[in-house]
Amino acid sequence: MNRKPTGPALKTWQFYSACIYHLTKSYLAKLYKKSPRQIERWASDPDTTESHQRNPVDRYETLLKKLMALGYTDVAIQTVARQTRLVGCGYPRAERMPKAEKKTIAEECLDDLPALATFHDALIAPKSTKEEVRHALDQVVVELQQNYTKWCSEHNENPDN
Numbered sequence: 001m002n003r004k005p006t007g008p009a010l011k012t013w014q015f016y017s018a019c020i021y022h023l024t025k026s027y028l029a030k031l032y033k034k035s036p037r038q039i040e041r042w043a044s045d046p047d048t049t050e051s052h053q054r055n056p057v058d059r060y061e062t063l064l065k066k067l068m069a070l071g072y073t074d075v076a077i078q079t080v081a082r083q084t085r086l087v088g089c090g091y092p093r094a095e096r097m098p099k100a101e102k103k104t105i106a107e108e109c110l111d112d113l114p115a116l117a118t119f120h121d122a123l124i125a126p127k128s129t130k131e132e133v134r135h136a137l138d139q140v141v142v143e144l145q146q147n148y149t150k151w152c153s154e155h156n157e158n159p160d161n
Contacts, residue, residue, distance in 0.1 A: 012058050013043055032056070112143040115140045118139065
């Protein structure tokens with residue numbers, strides 16, 4: 001019998017607790033090639049269980065934070081974007097709009113063209129994958145968001161509202 005989840009999966013160990021309940025410990029053990037006891041450790045509350053261990057989601061979050069700290073925000077965002085689309089949540093929106101890099105809106109608009117051309121190339125290339133097309137689209141969206149940020153700065157508007 002699988003244990004009941006401890007509530008909404010707000011913490012990573014609660015996610016694994018819910019996975020044990022809904023998918024079974026044996027399924028997770030086979031998926032990760034780990035013992036059922038290891039799966040239990042990942043799903044244990046670290047505040048009440050001595051045998052708790054960091055789980056793969058904890059480690060994944062560490063990777064994302066490290067990428068961000070080193071300036072590879074684009075890699076982190078693209079990875080998270082793939083997962084948000086997987087669960088039907090669309091493209092994640094950054095807490096703040098991307099900073100405009102050019103001095104004028106006209107320069108920002110010209111800066112869109114390479115990303116737009118790459119997107120169009122991906123659309124018409126016979127061997128493009130969905131991921132490649134989506135990545136190219138995401139790059140166009142970032143460029144357009146920079147245009148919006150620049151427009152807001154020139155009109156004394158807050159881009160985040």
